[in-house]
Amino acid sequence: FSMVSASNGSQNSSSSGDDSFFRSVLSGMEQVYLNRNPTANTILELVQSTDDNQICYDHLAYRTFGVDGHGIESMSKLFLDFGYIEREELRFPKKKLKALWFSPPNVKGGSGSGIHGPLPRVFISELLVDQMSPEAQEIIRKYTRLSGAGHKHSAVSSALGCLTWPKPSHMEFQQLARESEYAAWTLVNGYALNHVTISAHRLKPPLNDINNLNQFIQDKGFKLNSEGGVLKVSPDSLLLQSSTVADSIPFEFSDGVKETVPCSYIEFAQRLVLPQYKDLPQDKVEEVHRRDGFEVGNADKIFESTSKDQLTRAA
Numbered sequence: 001f002s003m004v005s006a007s008n009g010s011q012n013s014s015s016s017g018d019d020s021f022f023r024s025v026l027s028g029m030e031q032v033y034l035n036r037n038p039t040a041n042t043i044l045e046l047v048q049s050t051d052d053n054q055i056c057y058d059h060l061a062y063r064t065f066g067v068d069g070h071g072i073e074s075m076s077k078l079f080l081d082f083g084y085i086e087r088e089e090l091r092f093p094k095k096k097l098k099a100l101w102f103s104p105p106n107v108k109g110g111s112g113s114g115i116h117g118p119l120p121r122v123f124i125s126e127l128l129v130d131q132m133s134p135e136a137q138e139i140i141r142k143y144t145r146l147s148g149a150g151h152k153h154s155a156v157s158s159a160l161g162c163l164t165w166p167k168p169s170h171m172e173f174q175q176l177a178r179e180s181e182y183a184a185w186t187l188v189n190g191y192a193l194n195h196v197t198i199s200a201h202r203l204k205p206p207l208n209d210i211n212n213l214n215q216f217i218q219d220k221g222f223k224l225n226s227e228g229g230v231l232k233v234s235p236d237s238l239l240l241q242s243s244t245v246a247d248s249i250p251f252e253f254s255d256g257v258k259e260t261v262p263c264s265y266i267e268f269a270q271r272l273v274l275p276q277y278k279d280l281p282q283d284k285v286e287e288v289h290r291r292d293g294f295e296v297g298n299a300d301k302i303f304e305s306t307s308k309d310q311l312t313r314a315a
């Protein structure tokens with residue numbers, strides 16, 4: 001009799017790959033993120049140690065250059081191969097960005113914390129490189145060209161914490177930053193995890209209310225992104241988000257200049273119960289009964305978590 005069954009709870013279905021391998025890849029990305037970003041690392045520890053909270057990630061986010069295969073599809077491939085489904089597109093014309101989000105497969109298991117909990121949504125954006133100035137395009141295309149087939153190995157790059165192209169000069173970084181802080185961020189951080197998002201409503205009270213969580217984070221001395229107000233609220237008022245200001249890390253440019261550059265941040269999201277499920281008893285409410293997806297107005301402000309304005313503003 002077969003000892004392995006497709007329904008043994010480990011979700012090793014032939015169509016969506018091995019869950020344990022997939023989570024190991026995500027875990028590598030998470031490790032790079034935690035090592036580089038002390039704010040995110042400390043906040044995760046603080047929230048977890050408060051009342052022995054289990055952390056569920058709402059989503060993971062990545063940034064890319066939308067040019068010659070280096071865009072969203074370079075990073076989405078991993079997730080699609082492991083059962084994720086492409087959902088909606090979001091447009092940010094002023095920032096010259098577009099994004100896609102993906103929902104996770106319905107796998108059982110994942111009873112741990114973080115990457116070992118319920119699989120998160122994924123939010124991947126790309127810079128619309130064609131719309132940039134010729135000077136900016138030249139810099140971006142120089143590095144994506146130097147990356148060769150690197151975009152086919154974005155997951156390896158993200159999990160190892162290395163770029164798929166050589167380091168830029170300080171001048172190139174600055175020139176890009178003047179036109180698009182997103183572009184400059186992506187040039188020095190590549191496929192590194194841009195942020196993880198803690199699912200606020202899946203924490204124990206009182207931190208399951210995002211306002212309490214925000215207060216908790218600020219009381220511990222961390223700065224939240226204040227763009228358009230600390231709490232970002234969707235028009236239907238069912239998706240509430242906030243985020244820290246990104247940490248900075250020392251970076252040595254190719255010309256020897258050493259300077260700190262913005263790295264990653266951590267986000268918090270509370271998804272409220274949809275109106276049609278408002279009468280469900282609280283212990284019957286699951287993630288599927290809550291507001292799904294993302295919101296352009298919220299996201300537009302959350303992008304600013306790595307901006308110079310937010311990094312240099314007084315606390």
Ligand code: OOG
Nearest residue numbers: 061194294298299302303
């Ligand atoms: C993504 C910003 C948007 C969200 O949840 O709406 C976002 C980024 O900074 O790359 O994370």
Ligand code: NI
Nearest residue numbers: 061123197267
């Ligand atoms: Ni996000």
